[in-house]
Amino acid sequence: MSEDLSRRNFFRNTAGAAMAAGPAVxxxxxxxxKTNLGVIxxxxxxxxxxxxxxxxxxxxxxxxxxxDTYKGNLxxxxxKVQTKEGSAPKAVADYQEILADxxxxxxxxxxxxxxxxxxAMAALKAGKNIYLEKPIAHTIEEGAEIVKFAQKAGKVxxxxxxxxxxxxxxxxxRMVKEGMIGECHYVRAFWYxxxxxxxxxxxxxxxxxxxxxxxxxxxxxxxxxxxxxxQFDKGRYxxxxxxxxxxxxxxTDLLVHQTDISNFVLGKTVPRTCMASGGIYQWGAPDDxxxxxxxxxxxxxxxxxxxxxxxxxxxxxxxxxEQFMGQEGTIEVLNRQxxxxxPEKFAGKPPARVAxxxxxxxxxxxxxxxxxQAHIMNWLDAIRGKGKQIAPPEVGQIAAIPxxxxxxxxxxxxxxxxxxxxxxxxFT
Numbered sequence: 221m222s223e224d225l226s227r228r229n230f231f232r233n234t235a236g237a238a239m240a241a242g243p244a245v246x247x248x249x250x251x252x253x254k255t256n257l258g259v260i261x262x263x264x265x266x267x268x269x270x271x272x273x274x275x276x277x278x279x280x281x282x283x284x285x286x287x288d289t290y291k292g293n294l295x296x297x298x299x300k301v302q303t304k305e306g307s308a309p310k311a312v313a314d315y316q317e318i319l320a321d322x323x324x325x326x327x328x329x330x331x332x333x334x335x336x337x338x339x340a341m342a343a344l345k346a347g348k349n350i351y352l353e354k355p356i357a358h359t360i361e362e363g364a365e366i367v368k369f370a371q372k373a374g375k376v377x378x379x380x381x382x383x384x385x386x387x388x389x390x391x392x393x394r395m396v397k398e399g400m401i402g403e404c405h406y407v408r409a410f411w412y413x414x415x416x417x418x419x420x421x422x423x424x425x426x427x428x429x430x431x432x433x434x435x436x437x438x439x440x441x442x443x444x445x446x447x448x449x450x451q452f453d454k455g456r457y458x459x460x461x462x463x464x465x466x467x468x469x470x471x472t473d474l475l476v477h478q479t480d481i482s483n484f485v486l487g488k489t490v491p492r493t494c495m496a497s498g499g500i501y502q503w504g505a506p507d508d509x510x511x512x513x514x515x516x517x518x519x520x521x522x523x524x525x526x527x528x529x530x531x532x533x534x535x536x537x538x539x540x541x542e543q544f545m546g547q548e549g550t551i552e553v554l555n556r557q558x559x560x561x562x563p564e565k566f567a568g569k570p571p572a573r574v575a576x577x578x579x580x581x582x583x584x585x586x587x588x589x590x591x592x593q594a595h596i597m598n599w600l601d602a603i604r605g606k607g608k609q610i611a612p613p614e615v616g617q618i619a620a621i622p623x624x625x626x627x628x629x630x631x632x633x634x635x636x637x638x639x640x641x642x643x644x645x646x647f648t
Contacts, residue, residue, distance in 0.1 A: 258285035258318035262297035266330035276593035289439040319346035337362035356616035378599035379616025386591035401546025409478040425461035469511025480619035491519035
């Protein structure tokens with residue numbers, strides 16, 4: 221089924237709501253033609269997004285608020301804005317203070333994924349446009365609620381699946397549309413990493429815990445949000461991706477990028493089934509990690525399409541990439557900066573149309589940074605009424621569902637099925 225058709229069906233009960241409310245987005249900025257931003261989450265990703273926005277050099281944009289529950293991140297974000305813009309933003313631990321400021325037009329939410337839902341819903345209710353890091357939410361159900369409310373609110377929400385703004389994937393999509401690889405029923409997607417125990421980050425998501433980390437410098441209660449309450453734990457606070465309460469691990473941090481971009485390049489949507497397996501295989505003696513460092517997921521789609529995903533944190537040789545394997549050729553995008561095209565050989569006797577195609581290599585070092593900059597600019601332009609965002613909430617939800625399916629399949633050790641009509645899942 222085509223991506224456009226499925227998106228219409230996916231949220232058919234709210235179709236048209238966003239278009240009906242659209243003019244409000246433009247008029248809200250009409251008073252001074254300046255976009256005031258609040259940044260919610262100034263950790264690794266939030267800090268990076270600020271850097272990318274400044275490199276993109278948008279006009280008439282100012283960061284007027286920053287928010288983080290760790291004082292070190294908060295001070296760094298405040299200093300960055302002061303340096304870049306010449307004036308210090310207001311700095312707070314409570315994101316609700318940003319949302320209460322009517323002069324704030326939009327917010328960037330770059331927090332642990334279990335906080336995406338409450339923060340996004342509160343921001344929409346406060347009338348803010350949102351750049352929302354992926355995954356759109358911590359569960360399928362939360363994501364569906366964000367989509368429906370965003371459509372009713374009529375605000376511009378961009379989900380952080382920035383591969384859709386990557387020029388190499390846009391080129392791959394064009395090549396597929398022009399028939400360069402023929403029919404495509406199979407994609408291999410993979411993401412491999414490795415770590416040395418002597419590195420500052422010795423294992424996946426074992427980020428450095430600051431020396432000053434304490435209950436005085438890190439607001440653990442605000443970090444937990446609606447997650448189960450527990451005593452202060454520096455590991456969970458700074459290395460949250462390793463725990464199910466706050467993250468889906470590989471499935472929602474990495475895999476969603478690759479199922480999403482397969483949707484984009486090939487015009488697919490939500491798979492019909494998923495079977496995932498893996499485990500915690502790396503880095504010596506067991507610790508308290510919960511999410512796997514090794515994961516494989518097999519996806520089947522309704523239109524005779526198969527996606528084979530694998531991720532392993534013990535070998536980085538193959539890196540990161542997708543191979544779109546058509547009957548007449550293969551497009552390979554590696555590390556978001558290298559594109560390769562290989563026509564099929566057919567044992568040395570290809571049809572004339574295939575024989576006429578030449579191998580292609582495009583290399584664009586640093587292209588992922590450029591994609592993030594383009595993704596942010598696309599969002600800001602959409603806020604101003606200059607086109608539409610490339611990754612609206614319904615696209616972000618369709619991207620996230622395969623990740624959640626992999627997590628559910630892995631944790632239940634069962635094959636999972638998605639029903640497109642009811643928008644529900646079940647297990648065998």
